[in-house]
Amino acid sequence: MTSAPVSLTASASDVRGRLLEFMLVGGATFFLFPLAWLLRQVLGLDTAELAVGFLMFHGAHLINDPHFSVTYLLFYKDARRRAFGDAWSPAQRWRYWFAGLVVPLGLALWAGFALRSKSAESMGLLIQLMFLLVGWHYVKQGFGVLSVLSARRGVRFDSRERRVILAHCFVGWAYAWASPADPGKVVEESGVVFSMLPHPLWLERLTQAAFWSSALVLGAVLFAKWRRERRLPPLAPLSALLVSVWLWMVYSSLDPLMVYMIPALHSIQYLYFVWLLRRNEARANEGPPSFGRPAAVQVGILALSAVALGFVLLRGVPALFDGAFGSSADEGGIGATPYFAAIYTFVNIHHYFMDSVIWRRDNPETRHLLAAAD
Numbered sequence: 001m002t003s004a005p006v007s008l009t010a011s012a013s014d015v016r017g018r019l020l021e022f023m024l025v026g027g028a029t030f031f032l033f034p035l036a037w038l039l040r041q042v043l044g045l046d047t048a049e050l051a052v053g054f055l056m057f058h059g060a061h062l063i064n065d066p067h068f069s070v071t072y073l074l075f076y077k078d079a080r081r082r083a084f085g086d087a088w089s090p091a092q093r094w095r096y097w098f099a100g101l102v103v104p105l106g107l108a109l110w111a112g113f114a115l116r117s118k119s120a121e122s123m124g125l126l127i128q129l130m131f132l133l134v135g136w137h138y139v140k141q142g143f144g145v146l147s148v149l150s151a152r153r154g155v156r157f158d159s160r161e162r163r164v165i166l167a168h169c170f171v172g173w174a175y176a177w178a179s180p181a182d183p184g185k186v187v188e189e190s191g192v193v194f195s196m197l198p199h200p201l202w203l204e205r206l207t208q209a210a211f212w213s214s215a216l217v218l219g220a221v222l223f224a225k226w227r228r229e230r231r232l233p234p235l236a237p238l239s240a241l242l243v244s245v246w247l248w249m250v251y252s253s254l255d256p257l258m259v260y261m262i263p264a265l266h267s268i269q270y271l272y273f274v275w276l277l278r279r280n281e282a283r284a285n286e287g288p289p290s291f292g293r294p295a296a297v298q299v300g301i302l303a304l305s306a307v308a309l310g311f312v313l314l315r316g317v318p319a320l321f322d323g324a325f326g327s328s329a330d331e332g333g334i335g336a337t338p339y340f341a342a343i344y345t346f347v348n349i350h351h352y353f354m355d356s357v358i359w360r361r362d363n364p365e366t367r368h369l370l371a372a373a374d
Contacts, residue, residue, distance in 0.1 A: 022236040024272040025145050026243035029258075029265055036257035048257060056260040065310030066303070067267035068351050070274055072313075073305055075100065075354040092362055099353040107349055111342040120334045123341055124194025130348045135176050135249055137352040138266060139169035142244025144359055145269065148369050149237035164221045165241070168214040172245040175207035176252070190344060191335025211250065240269065273359075273369065278302055280368040318343045 023031075039048040081087050082096050107126075114122035143166060150156065157165065181201040186193060226232050247254070248262045282295035292298070318340035325339065335341065359366060 018236065021149070021272070022239065025149070025236055025240040025269050026142075026248075026265065027236065027239050028268075029243050029247055030239075032261055032265075033255060033258060036255045036261075039257060045256065049260075052257045052260045056264055059264060061311065061315075062307060063264045063267045063271070065314045066306035067270045067310075068347050069310035069313055070271070070302065070306035071351050071354045071358070072309065073302060074274070074277075074358055087364070089362060092357070092360065095357045095360070099350075099357045103353045104346070104350050107346045111346055114334070115338055115342055118334045118338075120192050120194050123192045123334055123338065123345075124189075126345050126349075127189050127192065127194070127341065128197060130345045132177055133349055133352050135173035136170075137355065138244050138249050139173045140356070141266070141270060142241045142248075143169050145240040145244070145273070146233060146237040148273070149240070150233045151370055153234045153237075155231065155233050161221055161225065164214075164218055168211075168218045169241075169245055171207065171210045171214045172250050175204075175211040176249040178203045178207045179250070180204065188335075190341035191337040192341045193333065193335065244269075274302075275299060277366070277368050280371040281365065284368065284371070313347055314344060 036048075036052075039052070042048075043051065078087075079100070083093060083100070088096065110122070110126055113119070114126060146165065147157070147162075178199050180199070181204045182196055182199040184195050184198040186195050222232060232238065244266075247258075248266060252262055253259060278299050279295050282292060282298040285292035286295060318337070321339035321343075322337045357363070
């Protein structure tokens with residue numbers, strides 16, 4: 001008589017956990033689109049845009065900025081052992097050296113030259129590199145969410161399926177970058193005024209055709225998987241992939257308010273996996289022989305550290321340098337906040353490369369992502 005309520009409670013708890021996961025990895029996007037439409041109808045576009053922009057700007061302190069800074073805390077943890085020890089394979093160590101030393105050194109030299117020469121053109125090229133690579137980062141993260149969460153539910157993809165999914169991701173990245181066609185207009189970003197690289201109309205149309213073709217192939221592959229195995233990838237990971245590629249990248253401008261929300265949604269998706277990794281790793285080390293701190297304490301320390309480091313990297317240091325040198329740099333046409341532009345772009349691009357090392361399958365620490373769900 002007492003077992004039925006326990007079973008029902010456990011089932012309800014599991015449903016709530018799956019629903020929360022769905023929302024965190026991208027499902028909230030489906031609810032925010034109608035909310036954004038409602039805000040525009042009730043408040044008007046200008047007022048709604050001001051309110052949402054204000055909320056997202058200040059919310060970045062707790063969401064967007066920590067999503068960048070926590071990457072540094074994960075990447076440079078045990079740096080000596082990773083760079084010189086045998087914990088990682090030789091190939092993974094080379095990736096670590098490249099992302100941890102070569103990339104930041106190259107970016108620092110590039111940004112330093114732009115600042116010293118007061119060259120808006122050089123800084124603009126660095127910013128455009130960020131624009132190019134952000135699409136790669138978004139679609140790779142979407143693919144990772146699909147792979148990991150599906151594996152946690154017992155659904156795996158063979159090599160052919162993985163190639164088709166990745167092809168759709170990368171073609172989506174190309175189409176998002178090439179669209180809309182642009183003759184090379186002048187834009188302003190982070191106070192820097194520069195000319196965009198031309199995106200010809202033929203490139204937009206070519207990548208659009210490739211994107212829709214890859215979508216048809218992906219649909220066919222998923223249908224074949226369903227016929228063969230009688231199941232599809234779980235809703236949360238499949239939605240995360242499609243949202244990352246279609247709504248956060250290719251058609252991100254469908255709603256003017258959603259443009260402000262997408263970086264936060266992407267950051268929440270990322271932070272969910274950071275939490276999953278560090279919680280499971282901490283739980284594995286709570287007992288003998290390590291007897292580490294409780295998982296909640298370790299995750300809490302990481303969260304607070306990420307918030308503090310994010311403020312220092314993306315708010316405090318840029319404001320300090322721009323306050324001291326921004327006015328003189330402005331005389332060269334590079335804007336009143338050149339150090340903010342340089343540091344923000346540096347952190348973004350470096351974040352992409354560090355992620356390509358942290359979340360690889362051959363990183364032994366990612367095994368914690370596949371620990372049994374609660």
